[in-house]
Amino acid sequence: KAxxxxxxxxxxxxxxxxxxxxxxxxxxxRSVSWYQxxxxxxxxxxxxxxxxxxxxxxxxxxxxSGRQFSNSRSEMNVSTLELGDSALYLCxxxxxxxxxxxxxxxxxxxxxxxx
Amino acid sequence: xxxxxxxxAVILREGEDAVIxxxxxxxxYSVHWYRQKHGEAPVFLMIxxxxxxxxxxxxxxxxxxxxxxxxSLYLTASQLSYSGTYFCGTELAGNQFYFGTGTSxxxxx
Numbered sequence: 157k158a159x160x161x162x163x164x165x166x167x168x169x170x171x172x173x174x175x176x177x178x179x180x181x182x183x184x185x186r187s188v189s190w191y192q193x194x195x196x197x198x199x200x201x202x203x204x205x206x207x208x209x210x211x212x213x214x215x216x217x218x219x220x221s222g223r224q225f226s227n228s229r230s231e232m233n234v235s236t237l238e239l240g241d242s243a244l245y246l247c248x249x250x251x252x253x254x255x256x257x258x259x260x261x262x263x264x265x266x267x268x269x270x271x
Numbered sequence: 272x273x274x275x276x277x278x279x280a281v282i283l284r285e286g287e288d289a290v291i292x293x294x295x296x297x298x299x300y301s302v303h304w305y306r307q308k309h310g311e312a313p314v315f316l317m318i319x320x321x322x323x324x325x326x327x328x329x330x331x332x333x334x335x336x337x338x339x340x341x342x343s344l345y346l347t348a349s350q351l352s353y354s355g356t357y358f359c360g361t362e363l364a365g366n367q368f369y370f371g372t373g374t375s376x377x378x379x380x
Contacts, residue, residue: 189368198273199313199358199370212367246312257301257320257362262312 158183160249160263168269174235177266181228181249187211188230189260190222193244202245205230206252237270244268272297274361276371283349283378291344291374293359302335302342303360306353307373313358317344349378 161180169175181188190202201214205224222232228249234241244267248260274295283289293302301320305313319335319342332345346353359371 191370198372201367201369204366204368212365252366257303257318259303259315259318260305260313260360260368261315262305264312 160247160261162245162247162263162266164266165264166267166269168271169237170271171237171239173237174233175237175268177232177234177245177247177268179230179232179247179249179263181230181247182261185249185251185261186228187250187252187258188224188228189248189250190230190232191246191248192216193246193265194242199246202232234268239270242268242270272363272367273369274359274371276357276359276374278374279372280375281377283353283376285349285351285378285380287349289346289349289376291346291357291359291376293342293344293361293371295340295361295369297340297361297363299335299337299340299361300364300366301362302333303362303368304331304333304342304344305358305360305370306355307358308355316357346376349376351378351380354378 163178187206189204192200204212208224219235224230244265246265247263250260251258277292304316307313335342356373358373
């Protein structure tokens with residue numbers, strides 16, 4: 157079974173620009189979560205999507221947004237980039253269930269550098 | 272809401288044991304443990320659920336104290352391959368998920 161894929165793997169943007177990152181989950185996984193990873197803050201939860209609906213949202217400004225498509229693929233968008241947005245953005249997919257907790261499978265991440 | 276992990280870093284010699292702790296201020300539905308090696312994505316190790324059910328890695332054990340909202344990961348007879356950063360992830364009601372700040376584990380020969 158193919159793993160979680162993320163594109164692009166590396167990205168360099170300038171302050172003020174916007175960026176869109178893409179994530180394709182494992183086949184059959186309908187939940188996709190996004191995380192921001194930085195050396196000082198660890199893994200910070202951005203949001204989780206299931207069935208094209210945002211189910212949970214972390215404590216990030218409105219410049220961070222996402223969406224999920226009917227095939228469970230997800231995109232994350234960051235507008236008006238700031239230097240502090242430089243980070244590794246990880247996507248994770250899992251089986252969604254309200255009666256059980258399922259493990260997350262992570263993609264390799266997109267390394268975003270804002271200059 | 273981010274769980275607190277301790278210690279922040281630990282260095283072991285091969286064969287030694289280690290315990291990593293994770294504590295939350297919120298009532299937990301489950302606790303997950305992941306390991307991330309340098310330059311790689313986090314990899315699932317174990318899930319612990321309320322009520323004692325566990326699912327995970329055969330060579331790693333963990334506990335979940337529901338009353339104290341605490342979990343501990345036990346690494347026994349450590350191997351060089353155990354090196355990496357360990358994250359606990361806590362799941363709250365409504366499937367809200369938060370990772371701890373991580374514990375760096377280094378195993379030396």
